[in-house]
Amino acid sequence: MEHTHLGRTGLRVSRLVLGTMNFGPDTSEEDSHAIMDSALAHGINFFDTANIYGWRTGEGWTERIVGRWLEKSGRRDDVVLATKVYEPMGDGPNDRGLSARHIRQQVEGSLRRLRTDHIDLYQAHHVDRHTPWEEFWQAMDTLVAQGKVLYVGSSNFAGWHIAQASAAATGLGLVSEQHLYNLAERTAELEVLPAARAHGLGFIPWSPLHGGVLAGILRKSGRRGSGSEITAKRLADNRERVEAYEAFCDELGHHPATVGLAWLLHQEGVTGPIVGPRTVAHLEQSLTALDVHLGESELARLDEIFPGPGPAPEAYAW
Secondary structure, eight states: OOEEESTTSSOEEESSEEEOTTBTTTBOHHHHHHHHHHHHHTTOOEEEOOTTTTSSTTTOHHHHHHHHHHHHHTOGGGOEEEEEEOSOOSSSTTSSSSOHHHHHHHHHHHHHHHTOSOEEEEEESSOOTTSOHHHHHHHHHHHHHHTSEEEEEEESOOHHHHHHHHHHOSSSOEEEEEEEOBTTBOGGGTTHHHHHHHTTOEEEEESTTGGGTTTTTTTGGGOSSOSSHHHHHHHHHHHHHHHHHHHHHHHHTSOHHHHHHHHHHTSTTBOOOEEOOSSHHHHHHHHGGGGOOOOHHHHHHHHHHSOOOOSTTHHHHO
Protein backbone atom coordinates (compact mmCIF):
# COMPACT_ATOMS: atom_id res chain seq x y z
CA MET A 1 0.00 0.00 0.00
CA GLU A 2 1.31 3.41 -0.94
CA HIS A 3 0.89 6.18 1.63
CA THR A 4 0.97 9.93 1.13
CA HIS A 5 0.75 13.09 3.20
CA LEU A 6 -2.70 14.43 3.92
CA GLY A 7 -2.39 17.78 2.18
CA ARG A 8 0.33 19.97 3.67
CA THR A 9 0.37 18.06 6.98
CA GLY A 10 2.94 15.57 8.18
CA LEU A 11 0.22 12.93 8.56
CA ARG A 12 0.61 9.95 6.23
CA VAL A 13 -2.51 8.17 4.99
CA SER A 14 -3.23 5.36 2.57
CA ARG A 15 -4.02 6.11 -1.10
CA LEU A 16 -7.36 4.35 -0.64
CA VAL A 17 -9.74 5.50 2.10
CA LEU A 18 -12.13 3.05 3.73
CA GLY A 19 -15.62 4.51 3.69
CA THR A 20 -18.04 3.08 6.22
CA MET A 21 -21.39 4.43 5.05
CA ASN A 22 -22.69 0.93 4.30
CA PHE A 23 -21.86 -0.35 7.79
CA GLY A 24 -25.18 -1.01 9.49
CA PRO A 25 -27.79 -0.32 6.81
CA ASP A 26 -26.32 -2.64 4.15
CA THR A 27 -23.53 -4.55 5.88
CA SER A 28 -23.86 -6.45 9.14
CA GLU A 29 -21.65 -5.58 12.08
CA GLU A 30 -19.81 -8.90 11.76
CA ASP A 31 -19.07 -8.28 8.08
CA SER A 32 -18.17 -4.64 8.79
CA HIS A 33 -15.59 -5.80 11.32
CA ALA A 34 -14.20 -8.28 8.79
CA ILE A 35 -13.86 -5.49 6.21
CA MET A 36 -11.96 -3.30 8.68
CA ASP A 37 -9.70 -6.22 9.59
CA SER A 38 -8.94 -6.80 5.91
CA ALA A 39 -8.44 -3.11 5.15
CA LEU A 40 -5.85 -2.70 7.87
CA ALA A 41 -4.14 -5.94 6.88
CA HIS A 42 -3.75 -4.52 3.35
CA GLY A 43 -2.30 -1.25 4.62
CA ILE A 44 -5.41 0.94 4.45
CA ASN A 45 -5.02 3.08 7.55
CA PHE A 46 -7.48 5.89 6.72
CA PHE A 47 -11.06 5.17 7.89
CA ASP A 48 -13.87 7.64 7.21
CA THR A 49 -17.28 7.79 8.88
CA ALA A 50 -19.86 10.39 10.02
CA ASN A 51 -22.18 10.86 12.96
CA ILE A 52 -25.21 10.70 10.63
CA TYR A 53 -24.24 7.38 9.00
CA GLY A 54 -26.65 4.59 9.75
CA TRP A 55 -29.53 6.94 9.00
CA ARG A 56 -31.20 6.51 12.39
CA THR A 57 -31.42 10.10 13.57
CA GLY A 58 -29.34 10.70 16.65
CA GLU A 59 -28.09 7.11 17.02
CA GLY A 60 -24.75 7.23 15.18
CA TRP A 61 -25.25 3.60 14.19
CA THR A 62 -22.19 3.34 11.95
CA GLU A 63 -19.91 5.11 14.42
CA ARG A 64 -20.95 2.58 17.07
CA ILE A 65 -20.00 -0.31 14.78
CA VAL A 66 -16.61 1.26 14.09
CA GLY A 67 -16.12 2.00 17.80
CA ARG A 68 -16.79 -1.56 18.88
CA TRP A 69 -14.28 -2.77 16.28
CA LEU A 70 -11.65 -0.28 17.50
CA GLU A 71 -12.13 -1.48 21.06
CA LYS A 72 -12.18 -5.17 20.17
CA SER A 73 -9.23 -5.05 17.79
CA GLY A 74 -7.01 -2.83 19.92
CA ARG A 75 -5.81 -1.18 16.71
CA ARG A 76 -6.85 2.43 17.39
CA ASP A 77 -3.27 3.72 17.10
CA ASP A 78 -2.95 2.13 13.65
CA VAL A 79 -5.95 3.99 12.22
CA VAL A 80 -6.30 7.58 11.03
CA LEU A 81 -9.91 8.06 12.09
CA ALA A 82 -12.11 10.63 10.38
CA THR A 83 -15.69 11.57 11.14
CA LYS A 84 -18.02 14.48 10.39
CA VAL A 85 -20.41 16.99 11.92
CA TYR A 86 -23.24 19.10 10.49
CA GLU A 87 -26.26 16.89 9.66
CA PRO A 88 -29.34 16.74 11.94
CA MET A 89 -28.85 14.55 15.00
CA GLY A 90 -32.19 15.44 16.60
CA ASP A 91 -35.38 17.41 16.11
CA GLY A 92 -34.35 20.55 18.02
CA PRO A 93 -33.40 23.83 16.33
CA ASN A 94 -29.81 23.50 17.54
CA ASP A 95 -29.39 19.82 16.62
CA ARG A 96 -27.71 20.54 13.30
CA GLY A 97 -25.22 22.85 11.63
CA LEU A 98 -21.81 24.15 12.66
CA SER A 99 -22.60 26.32 15.66
CA ALA A 100 -20.14 26.11 18.53
CA ARG A 101 -22.88 24.48 20.60
CA HIS A 102 -23.63 21.77 18.04
CA ILE A 103 -19.96 21.05 17.36
CA ARG A 104 -19.27 20.67 21.10
CA GLN A 105 -22.23 18.35 21.61
CA GLN A 106 -21.50 16.22 18.59
CA VAL A 107 -17.80 15.74 19.15
CA GLU A 108 -18.58 14.31 22.59
CA GLY A 109 -21.17 11.97 21.07
CA SER A 110 -18.79 10.79 18.36
CA LEU A 111 -16.00 10.18 20.89
CA ARG A 112 -18.34 8.03 22.99
CA ARG A 113 -19.64 6.05 20.05
CA LEU A 114 -16.18 5.56 18.52
CA ARG A 115 -14.78 4.58 21.94
CA THR A 116 -11.75 6.80 21.57
CA ASP A 117 -10.34 9.89 23.25
CA HIS A 118 -9.57 11.74 20.02
CA ILE A 119 -10.61 12.12 16.40
CA ASP A 120 -7.77 12.43 13.92
CA LEU A 121 -9.71 14.34 11.26
CA TYR A 122 -12.93 16.14 12.20
CA GLN A 123 -14.76 17.33 9.09
CA ALA A 124 -17.53 19.83 8.50
CA HIS A 125 -19.97 17.70 6.50
CA HIS A 126 -21.38 20.77 4.74
CA VAL A 127 -20.92 24.53 4.87
CA ASP A 128 -23.19 26.30 7.38
CA ARG A 129 -24.26 29.56 5.79
CA HIS A 130 -25.69 30.83 9.08
CA THR A 131 -22.62 30.37 11.27
CA PRO A 132 -19.70 32.84 11.12
CA TRP A 133 -16.32 31.37 10.33
CA GLU A 134 -15.00 32.93 13.53
CA GLU A 135 -17.44 30.85 15.56
CA PHE A 136 -16.58 27.70 13.64
CA TRP A 137 -12.85 28.18 14.21
CA GLN A 138 -13.28 29.11 17.85
CA ALA A 139 -15.04 25.79 18.43
CA MET A 140 -12.54 23.77 16.40
CA ASP A 141 -9.48 25.45 17.89
CA THR A 142 -10.81 24.65 21.37
CA LEU A 143 -11.18 20.98 20.45
CA VAL A 144 -7.65 20.92 19.05
CA ALA A 145 -6.30 22.57 22.21
CA GLN A 146 -8.13 19.96 24.30
CA GLY A 147 -6.61 17.13 22.26
CA LYS A 148 -10.02 15.83 21.20
CA VAL A 149 -9.40 16.69 17.54
CA LEU A 150 -6.05 16.70 15.75
CA TYR A 151 -6.91 18.06 12.29
CA VAL A 152 -9.91 19.85 10.79
CA GLY A 153 -11.30 19.15 7.34
CA SER A 154 -14.27 20.05 5.19
CA SER A 155 -16.68 18.21 2.94
CA ASN A 156 -18.92 19.43 0.11
CA PHE A 157 -17.45 22.95 0.25
CA ALA A 158 -17.36 25.21 -2.79
CA GLY A 159 -13.99 26.62 -3.81
CA TRP A 160 -14.79 30.02 -2.32
CA HIS A 161 -15.86 28.37 0.96
CA ILE A 162 -12.40 26.81 1.15
CA ALA A 163 -10.87 30.23 0.53
CA GLN A 164 -13.09 31.91 3.14
CA ALA A 165 -12.47 29.26 5.77
CA SER A 166 -8.74 29.35 5.14
CA ALA A 167 -8.60 33.13 5.39
CA ALA A 168 -10.48 33.10 8.71
CA ALA A 169 -8.46 30.29 10.27
CA THR A 170 -6.40 31.18 13.33
CA GLY A 171 -4.32 28.00 13.44
CA LEU A 172 -3.49 25.29 10.91
CA GLY A 173 -6.90 25.66 9.28
CA LEU A 174 -8.47 23.16 6.93
CA VAL A 175 -6.22 20.31 5.88
CA SER A 176 -8.57 18.39 3.57
CA GLU A 177 -11.70 18.59 1.45
CA GLN A 178 -13.93 15.59 0.81
CA HIS A 179 -15.89 16.07 -2.40
CA LEU A 180 -17.89 14.42 -5.15
CA TYR A 181 -15.45 13.59 -7.93
CA ASN A 182 -15.19 10.83 -10.51
CA LEU A 183 -14.74 10.35 -14.25
CA ALA A 184 -18.41 11.04 -14.95
CA GLU A 185 -18.76 13.98 -12.53
CA ARG A 186 -15.82 16.36 -12.89
CA THR A 187 -17.33 19.70 -11.84
CA ALA A 188 -14.82 19.84 -8.97
CA GLU A 189 -12.09 20.53 -11.53
CA LEU A 190 -13.50 24.01 -12.17
CA GLU A 191 -12.96 25.58 -8.74
CA VAL A 192 -12.86 23.15 -5.82
CA LEU A 193 -9.87 21.02 -6.76
CA PRO A 194 -7.77 24.07 -7.74
CA ALA A 195 -8.72 25.76 -4.46
CA ALA A 196 -7.74 22.69 -2.48
CA ARG A 197 -4.39 22.52 -4.24
CA ALA A 198 -3.77 26.25 -3.77
CA HIS A 199 -4.46 26.10 -0.03
CA GLY A 200 -2.55 22.85 0.55
CA LEU A 201 -5.60 20.70 1.30
CA GLY A 202 -5.70 16.99 0.72
CA PHE A 203 -8.51 16.09 -1.69
CA ILE A 204 -10.63 13.04 -0.91
CA PRO A 205 -13.14 12.04 -3.63
CA TRP A 206 -16.40 10.44 -2.56
CA SER A 207 -18.59 8.41 -4.92
CA PRO A 208 -15.53 7.52 -6.99
CA LEU A 209 -17.54 5.16 -9.20
CA HIS A 210 -20.54 7.49 -9.62
CA GLY A 211 -22.87 5.32 -7.58
CA GLY A 212 -21.95 2.17 -9.50
CA VAL A 213 -22.21 3.65 -13.01
CA LEU A 214 -18.45 3.23 -13.50
CA ALA A 215 -18.34 -0.20 -11.87
CA GLY A 216 -19.30 -2.32 -14.86
CA ILE A 217 -23.00 -1.64 -14.56
CA LEU A 218 -23.84 -2.83 -18.09
CA ARG A 219 -22.36 -6.26 -17.56
CA LYS A 220 -23.53 -7.08 -14.04
CA SER A 221 -25.54 -10.29 -14.11
CA GLY A 222 -26.59 -9.51 -17.66
CA ARG A 223 -28.71 -6.58 -16.48
CA ARG A 224 -28.88 -3.31 -18.36
CA GLY A 225 -29.97 -1.14 -15.49
CA SER A 226 -29.83 -0.78 -11.74
CA GLY A 227 -32.04 -1.34 -8.74
CA SER A 228 -31.40 2.24 -7.64
CA GLU A 229 -33.50 4.93 -9.31
CA ILE A 230 -30.69 7.45 -8.88
CA THR A 231 -28.13 5.14 -10.45
CA ALA A 232 -30.56 4.23 -13.23
CA LYS A 233 -30.96 7.92 -14.07
CA ARG A 234 -27.21 8.46 -14.02
CA LEU A 235 -26.83 5.55 -16.41
CA ALA A 236 -29.54 6.89 -18.69
CA ASP A 237 -27.77 10.25 -18.80
CA ASN A 238 -24.43 8.64 -19.64
CA ARG A 239 -25.31 5.42 -21.47
CA GLU A 240 -23.29 6.03 -24.64
CA ARG A 241 -20.27 7.12 -22.63
CA VAL A 242 -20.58 4.15 -20.27
CA GLU A 243 -20.76 1.77 -23.22
CA ALA A 244 -17.60 3.32 -24.68
CA TYR A 245 -15.95 3.26 -21.24
CA GLU A 246 -16.64 -0.40 -20.61
CA ALA A 247 -15.41 -1.28 -24.10
CA PHE A 248 -12.18 0.63 -23.46
CA CYS A 249 -11.74 -1.12 -20.09
CA ASP A 250 -12.02 -4.43 -21.97
CA GLU A 251 -9.23 -3.24 -24.27
CA LEU A 252 -7.11 -2.41 -21.23
CA GLY A 253 -7.88 -5.78 -19.67
CA HIS A 254 -9.10 -4.27 -16.41
CA HIS A 255 -12.46 -4.19 -14.63
CA PRO A 256 -14.27 -0.84 -15.04
CA ALA A 257 -14.27 -0.28 -11.28
CA THR A 258 -10.50 -0.74 -11.24
CA VAL A 259 -9.99 1.77 -14.03
CA GLY A 260 -12.31 4.32 -12.41
CA LEU A 261 -10.35 4.25 -9.16
CA ALA A 262 -7.01 4.18 -10.96
CA TRP A 263 -7.97 7.31 -12.92
CA LEU A 264 -8.58 9.18 -9.66
CA LEU A 265 -5.22 8.05 -8.29
CA HIS A 266 -3.58 9.63 -11.35
CA GLN A 267 -5.15 13.06 -10.77
CA GLU A 268 -2.99 15.84 -9.34
CA GLY A 269 -3.91 16.76 -5.79
CA VAL A 270 -5.99 13.66 -5.04
CA THR A 271 -5.02 12.10 -1.72
CA GLY A 272 -7.11 8.99 -2.20
CA PRO A 273 -10.66 8.06 -3.15
CA ILE A 274 -13.14 6.74 -0.62
CA VAL A 275 -14.15 3.16 -1.31
CA GLY A 276 -17.32 1.96 0.41
CA PRO A 277 -17.27 -1.84 0.24
CA ARG A 278 -20.25 -3.88 1.36
CA THR A 279 -18.16 -7.06 1.46
CA VAL A 280 -14.52 -8.09 1.81
CA ALA A 281 -14.61 -9.13 -1.85
CA HIS A 282 -15.61 -5.58 -2.83
CA LEU A 283 -12.66 -4.25 -0.84
CA GLU A 284 -10.24 -6.63 -2.52
CA GLN A 285 -11.55 -5.55 -5.94
CA SER A 286 -10.79 -1.93 -5.05
CA LEU A 287 -7.22 -2.79 -4.12
CA THR A 288 -6.45 -3.85 -7.70
CA ALA A 289 -6.55 -0.17 -8.75
CA LEU A 290 -3.27 0.41 -6.92
CA ASP A 291 -1.41 -1.74 -9.45
CA VAL A 292 -2.80 -0.09 -12.60
CA HIS A 293 -0.71 2.48 -14.44
CA LEU A 294 -2.51 4.62 -16.99
CA GLY A 295 -0.24 6.19 -19.57
CA GLU A 296 -0.80 9.47 -21.39
CA SER A 297 -2.69 7.81 -24.24
CA GLU A 298 -4.99 5.93 -21.85
CA LEU A 299 -5.69 9.07 -19.83
CA ALA A 300 -6.35 10.99 -23.04
CA ARG A 301 -8.84 8.37 -24.20
CA LEU A 302 -10.68 8.52 -20.86
CA ASP A 303 -10.81 12.31 -21.22
CA GLU A 304 -12.41 11.83 -24.65
CA ILE A 305 -15.06 9.51 -23.23
CA PHE A 306 -15.75 11.63 -20.15
CA PRO A 307 -14.47 15.14 -20.92
CA GLY A 308 -13.79 17.47 -18.03
CA PRO A 309 -15.16 21.02 -17.83
CA GLY A 310 -11.79 22.68 -18.34
CA PRO A 311 -10.17 25.23 -16.03
CA ALA A 312 -12.01 28.22 -14.62
CA PRO A 313 -12.69 30.90 -15.66
CA GLU A 314 -12.00 29.94 -19.29
CA ALA A 315 -14.55 27.13 -19.13
CA TYR A 316 -17.41 29.55 -18.69
CA ALA A 317 -16.09 33.07 -19.28
CA TRP A 318 -15.39 32.78 -23.02
